[in-house]
Structures are given as C-alpha cells and as structure tokens.
Amino acid sequence: MSPHSSRRPLALAIHGGAGVIEPGSLGADVETAIHAELARALDVGHAILATGGTALDAVEAAVTMLEDSPHFNAGRGSVFTAEGRHELDASIMDGRHRRAGSVAGLMTVRHPVRLARRVLEDSPHVFLIGDGAEQFADTQPGIERVPNGWFSTEARRVQLRDAQQREQQAWQGSDDLRGKYFGTVGAVALDSRGHLAAATSTGGMTNKRWGRVGDSPVIGAGTWADARCAVSCSGWGEFYIRNAAAHDIAARIAYRGDRLRDAVEDVILGEVPQHGGDGGAIAVDRDGNLALVLNTRGMYRGWVRPDGTRGTAIYQDT
Numbered sequence: 001m002s003p004h005s006s007r008r009p010l011a012l013a014i015h016g017g018a019g020v021i022e023p024g025s026l027g028a029d030v031e032t033a034i035h036a037e038l039a040r041a042l043d044v045g046h047a048i049l050a051t052g053g054t055a056l057d058a059v060e061a062a063v064t065m066l067e068d069s070p071h072f073n074a075g076r077g078s079v080f081t082a083e084g085r086h087e088l089d090a091s092i093m094d095g096r097h098r099r100a101g102s103v104a105g106l107m108t109v110r111h112p113v114r115l116a117r118r119v120l121e122d123s124p125h126v127f128l129i130g131d132g133a134e135q136f137a138d139t140q141p142g143i144e145r146v147p148n149g150w151f152s153t154e155a156r157r158v159q160l161r162d163a164q165q166r167e168q169q170a171w172q173g174s175d176d177l178r179g180k181y182f183g184t185v186g187a188v189a190l191d192s193r194g195h196l197a198a199a200t201s202t203g204g205m206t207n208k209r210w211g212r213v214g215d216s217p218v219i220g221a222g223t224w225a226d227a228r229c230a231v232s233c234s235g236w237g238e239f240y241i242r243n244a245a246a247h248d249i250a251a252r253i254a255y256r257g258d259r260l261r262d263a264v265e266d267v268i269l270g271e272v273p274q275h276g277g278d279g280g281a282i283a284v285d286r287d288g289n290l291a292l293v294l295n296t297r298g299m300y301r302g303w304v305r306p307d308g309t310r311g312t313a314i315y316q317d318t
Contacts, residue, residue: 006193008190008193008194009046009190009287009288009306010044010046010190010191010288010304010306011061011189011190011284011288011289011290011304011306012042012045012046012058012187012188012189012190012284012291012303012304013187013188013189013282013283013292013301013302013303013304014038014041014042014045014062014063014186014187014188014282014301014302015067015184015185015186015232015234015280015281015282015292015299015300015302016034016037016038016066016069016071016072016073016184016185016186016299016300016301017073017074017183017184017185017234017299017300018183018234018235018278018279018280018294018296018299019183019279019297019298019299021179021296021298021300021314021315023315026239026314028054028258028301030071031314032313033131033181034071034300034312035312035314036152037065037066037069037071037072038066038301038305038312039302039312040065040300041062041063041065041066041187041302042062042303042310042312044056044061044065044306045059045061045062045065045119045187045189046058046304047202048061048192048308049189049191049192050209052191052192053191054191054193054195054197055094055095055189055190055191055196055225056092056094056114056117056195056197058185058187058189058191058197059092059187059188059189059197059199059230060092060114060117060199061112062071062187063092063094063113063185063187063199063200063201063249064111064113064114064197066185066187066201067110067111067112067113067167067185067201068111070155071300072185072300073156073183073184073202073203073204074088074090074112074184074185074201074202075088075110075111075112075151075185075201075203076110076150076151076153077153077155077156077203078151078152078156078202079156079159079160079203079204079205079206079207079208080152080156080157080160080206080207081204081207082149082164082181082207082209083183083207083211084160085105085107085148085202086104086107086148086151086152086203086206087104087105087138087204087206087208087211088103088106088107088109088112088151088201088202088203089103089104089105089106089187089201089202089204089213089214089216090103090106090112090113090115090200090216090217090310091103091116091199091200091201091216091217091218091219091222091223091232092116092117092120092197092198092199092200092223092226092283093115093197093198093199093219093223093225093230094120094195094197094225095195095196095198095225095226095227095228095229096195096196096227097198098225098226099121100120100212100219100223101115101116101117101119101120101121101123101126102119102126102127102128102217102218102219102223103115103116103119103127103129103133103217104118104127104128104129104130104133104213104217105129105130105133105211105213106133106134106137106147106184106222107134107148108125108134108137108146108147108148109133109134109137109143109144109145109146110144110146110150110264110271111143111144112201113199113201114142114143115133115136115137115140115143116199116201116217118137118140118143118267118317119133119134119136122140122210123136124135126219127217127219127308129183129213130211130289132228132261133168133236142165146149151203152224156201156203156222157246158205159206160206161173162174162202163206163207164207167207168288169312177180179240181239183202183205183214183216183234183235183236183246183279184200184201184202184216184222184232184233184254185200185201185202185234185288186199186200186201186216186222186223186232186233186234186282187199187232187282188225188230188231188232188282188283188284189230189284190230190284190285190286190288190306191224194286196225196227196228196229196230196232196284196285196286197225197227198223198224198225198230199223199232200216200217200222200223200233201216202214202216202217202231204216204237205237208243209256212292213237214224214237214238214240214241215233215235215237215238215240215246216233216246218240218241219246220244220246220247221237221241221243221244221245221246221247222234222237222240222241222245222246223246224246226250227255227286228250228253228254228285228286229240229249229250229253229260229263229283229284229286230283231245231246231248231249231250231264231281231282231283231286232246232277232281232283233245233274233279233280233281234279234280234281234299235277235278235279235280235281235296236277236278237292238277239272239275239276239277239278239279240272240277240279242275242277243271243272243275243277244266245265245267245271245272245281246281247265248271249263249264249267249281249283250263253285259289260284260285260289260290260291261289261293262290263291264281264283264291264293265291265293266279266291268280268281268294268295269293269295272295273295278295278296279294279295279296279299280293280294280295280296280299280301281293281294282294282301282303288305289308290305292313294316296316297315297316298314298315299313299314299315299316300312300314301313301314
C-alpha cells in the first residue's frame with residue numbers, strides 16, 4: 001500500500017437484521033453475545049481494509065463471520081421454510097466495475113456470500129438459483145458444504161411453530177408481517193483505493209413457501225455498489241424489491257446530488273414504509289460517510305468510521 005493510499009479514508013458498516021427487538025427482550029447474556037459477534041465481524045473486515053485489502057474482500061469476510069453466528073438469520077441460524085428446511089440467499093457487488101454475484105435457494109453451502117463471490121468472479125452470470133447454484137458450487141474448490149440440518153437452531157424451530165400456529169388461526173398470509181422477522185446480515189465498505197463494495201446474506205422469511213426469494217440476493221433491491229456509494233438492506237423484502245430500495249438510494253446521490261444520509265432516510269423512512277414495508281439499511285459513500293438507518297424498533301449493527309471510532313448497537317435509540 002502506497003503512502004498516498006494510506007491517507008485515504010477507510011470505512012466499514014455491518015448489520016445483522018432489522019425487526020421488532022424490544023429493549024430488554026433478549027436478555028443480558030444474549031445482548032452481550034450479539035455485541036461481541038458484531039465486533040468480531042468488524043475486526044475481521046476492518047483488518048483487511050487497514051492492511052490495504054479491497055472493499056470486496058472486507059465485506060465478504062465480515063458477512064462470512066456473521067453467517068457463522070446462530071444469532072442472525074443467515075447461514076447457521078437461518079429460519080425454516082414451511083417445509084421445515086433452510087433455503088439461503090446472498091449477493092455481493094463491486095462498485096468499481098459494477099460486477100455482481102447472487103445466489104438463491106441454497107441448501108448445502110455453508111457460506112452463501114462466498115458462493116456469490118464465485119459467481120461474480122468465476123461465471124459469466126450474475127444470479128444463480130436452486131439446483132443450478134448447487135451444481136455451480138460443485139465446481140468450486142474451497143466452497144464448504146454442510147447438511148441442510150447444520151443451519152438449524154432450536155430458536156428458529158420455535159419461530160416456525162409460532163408462525164404456523166398463527167397461520168392456523170387464520171393469518172392466511174394476508175396479515176401485516178411488519179417486524180415479524182429478523183431479516184439478514186450485510187456489510188458495506190470503502191477501501192484505501194477509494195473503491196466501494198456491498199454484500200448481503202439471508203435465510204429468508206420464516207414459514208416461506210413456493211421458493212420465495214426476498215430482496216437480499218436481488219441487485220438493486222437489497223444490495224448495490226457503484227463509484228459513489230454502497231448499500232445493504234434489511235427488512236420486509238417484497239417492499240425493498242418493489243421500491244428497488246438499494247438502487248433508489250444510490251440514484252438519489254447520483255442524479256440529484258443528495259447527501260448519503262438524506263438519501264438513505266428518504267428511502268428507509270419514506271418510500272418503504274409509505275408502501276407498507278419496514279426495515280433498515282446501511283450505506284457508505286466514497287468520502288467515508290456512513291448511514292445506518294432503521295424504521296423498526298431495532299437493527300443489529302456496527303460501524304468503523306474513517307477517524308477510527310467504532311461501535312455496535314441493537315436498539316433504535318442507541
């Protein structure tokens with residue numbers, strides 16, 4: 001890394017999902033564990049940036065750490081489908097060249113974000129799903145595979161039972177789902193060369209059917225990166241898709257010259273809830289400004305700013 005590049009700002013933000021998280025509802029031990037795991041993901045991602053690594057490497061590494069935690073709905077700890085299995089989605093995007101890779105409906109890939117990175121780098125495509133994505137994984141050395149049950153936790157099994165019980169009591173899929181999930185994990189980064197990247201990974205929505213896919217693997221909805229900003233979203237995916245939320249944030253910066261925070265707030269506090277959805281987003285711009293915005297009661301999140309200040313948070317008012 002040259003002396004010139006070392007003076008450029010570095011920035012990193014991560015999230016572990018947005019939803020109804022009431023203060024005190026998690027218990028002190030769980031809160032402590034979540035803060036510690038967010039901090040570890042920050043450490044891994046920022047160490048890459050601090051030693052001259054790329055934003056793309058940093059977001060992949062941070063998300064991989066979060067995928068291994070049972071506290072977040074991605075990788076281990078993913079929610080159950082209605083059939084009692086796990087279907088995992090992820091995406092990653094390089095802002096420098098707008099290269100992207102996405103995967104959906106994975107059943108055996110331990111780290112979906114790593115396979116998304118391989119789609120970006122080792123395939124002519126952007127988005128692979130289901131059996132085809134699994135077959136592509138078969139061709140990729142170093143992509144770790146696990147039985148589908150490896151992703152299971154008892155807490156997610158309880159969530160499935162609760163969701164199915166509500167359904168039997170005439171929820172029938174038309175009810176208000178706001179806050180009834182803890183959506184995704186994600187990361188955004190700015191590296192010493194001034195390049196940006198974003199990545200997002202999820203287990204989807206509890207009790208999902210019919211191969212449902214949300215916004216997390218959809219480029220422009222749950223993930224976006226270009227030369228001006230990088231965005232990773234978390235929330236009720238249908239509304240992030242319908243509003244092209246991640247790209248809308250970037251477009252407000254590119255076409256109107258909006259400040260990063262203004263753009264994120266307009267979409268997350270305006271467009272998404274106006275159309276019936278909820279959730280949050282993290283974003284970073286090319287100057288190292290960070291925005292971590294949520295319209296729910298909580299969003300697991302962490303950050304390292306260009307001046308080195310850092311922190312983690314769970315609830316809306318922290």
